[in-house]
Amino acid sequence: MNNFEFYNPTRIVFGQGQISRLSTLIPEDANVMVLYGGESARKFGTLDEVEAALGDRKVSLFGGIEANPKYETMIKAVEQVKNEGTDYLLAVGGGSVVDGTKFVAAASLYDGEPLDILKTGGAKLKEAMPFGAVLTLSATGSEMNKVSVITYDAAQAKMAFISETVFPQFSILDPVKTFTLPPRQVGNGIVDAFVHVTEQYLTYPVNAKVQDRFAEGILQTLVEDGPKAMANPEDYEARSNLMWAATQALNGLIGTGVPQDWATHMIGHELTALYGLDHAQTLAVILPSLLEEKQQQKQAKLAQFAERVWGMTEGDDAEKATQAIIKTREFFESVGVKTRLGDYQLDATCIDPLVQHLTDHKMTHLGEHQDIDLDSSRRILNRSL
Secondary structure, three states, X not given: OOOXXXXXXXXXXXXXXXXXXXXXXXXXXXXXXXXXXXXXXHHOOHHHHXXXXXXXXXXXXXXXXXXXXXXXXXXXXXXXXXXXXXXXXXXXXXXXXXXHHXXXXXXXXXXXXXXHHHHOOOOOOOOOOOEEEEEOOXXXXXXXXXXXXXXXXXXXXXXXXXXXXXXOOEEEEOHHHHOOOOHHHHHHHHHHHHHHHHHHHOOOOXXXXXXXXXXXHHHHHHHHHHHHHHXXXXXXXXXXXXXXXXXXXXXXXXXXXXXXXXXXXXXXXXXXXXXXXXXXXXXXXXXXXXHHHOOOOOHHHHHHHHHHOOOOOOOOHHHHXXXXXXXXXXXXXXXXXXXXXXXXXXXXXXXXXXXXXXXXXXXXXXXXXXXXXXXXXXXXXXXXX
């Protein structure tokens, strides 16, 4: 196991009816801005619950945050924060709303050009406005981590920043709030969480038994309860397990002391930026192809994955690795997320622009060994057609 340091200060408040806890989680004298995405938060009553729980606090609203939150949108929220004297933020929505809120929290107190936060990956951040989250979609894990991904439309780029200043103070996770999600969003969330785990797990062995078994437990949960949630949207137990699995997938715990990949995400970000695919759709397309490309290098962990997650006991490690990749692709398809570029009306003509974007954004050496170069990325994309 590699050396590591683990820190996570976010309080999780889990279960049905916990939005009422906002009255004790946010200071009574706070001037709160509630940030959200589309009108579903109002339509299904979540915003009304939030506003009721906030009581007599001064509250303003900022809506319209996109599925891939745009810098150009979030900077408007920063301006509103400054104009209204806001001193506390509350994200109500999925990971995109939480990511956007993290940027607003950082940019509102930043002494400099806000775009620099993205350009420097958050390296210069010293403080951020306090904020919490009410989660309505299980997917990204943003509710319990220090990472934010923002789309900078002017450069057609998805840009991440990381800072301990943007851990949420708390996140409320009520599985009931996921009952009304469209099947596409549920399937996307399952895939997103699954790939978050594999990016930290399917690398090479370092004898990190606890991290491996935590990761395998999360993957098994997604495989078992994902289809249940798709088949019965109001299965509270399945939704509970999915919600907690997605949070655990990217709160830093399973990634401590182990090598990490993240090449699937980096290539996938370019697909979203250029062609507008959902984030999870890009992951479902890229991961199986990347595993095929790097199968020999990742064989030991792929064979372990095959045995412990998919229950495969026959064949040698190479055969198990091959079958595990096939099972992964089939699982993504089973929750409604297609795994080929052609499924999204993209053909070979998309590959040159994608490789050029990887070049422009300095994504020329990816993966746990930094050996996924542009030629490798091109082969992965060709495998994905």
